Amino acid sequence: MSVSENMKWVYGVHDYAVNVNLAGISDAESRRRMEPGGNCVNWIMGHMLCSRVHILGFLGCDWTKTNAVLEPYQRGTSGADFDSFLTLDELTKLWQESSELLKTNIDATTDEQWLEPASLPGTGFDKPDTRERRVFFLSFHEGYHLGQIGLLRRLLGKEGAIK
Secondary structure (H helix, E strand, C coil): CCHHHHHHHHHHHHHHHHHHHHCCCCHHHHCCCCCCCCCCHHHHHHHHHHHHHHHHHHCCCCCHHHHHHHHHHCCCCCCCCHHHCCCHHHHHHHHHHHHHHHHHHHHCCCHHHHCCEEEECCCCEEEEEEHHHHHHHHHHHHHHHHHHHHHHHHHCCCCCCCC
């Protein structure tokens, strides 16, 4: 299998995890913050979308049009600014849009391009590395947060979605 086929598979698994873990969670529940100091499902979804801006950037796709609406979800924000959060439905639509862009741009990336140096100045990803390693690292980052959503689902009193 090629790098592109593996990447599409990984992100397809992430799409599945998002869909089943969000099923039956209301917008109000998505904003419920577990204490002490935990983030809510809504913030985690927005935060993963912030990461998708970077993933798409490494693939040569400019999705920065979402930066303004995703500002409350940036790394280091408190996660408590509920008035500026998008609805869970809006986040889900952005997730679907980012997934389609990912598939298209992963398909357009050649094996040689995966090995090219990649950096995004001013993002914490300024040191050159390969495009492949950057996108794989960010898939780990997504997987980490997808696990949190699965746990939050259970804390919200829902049955586990991935069995």
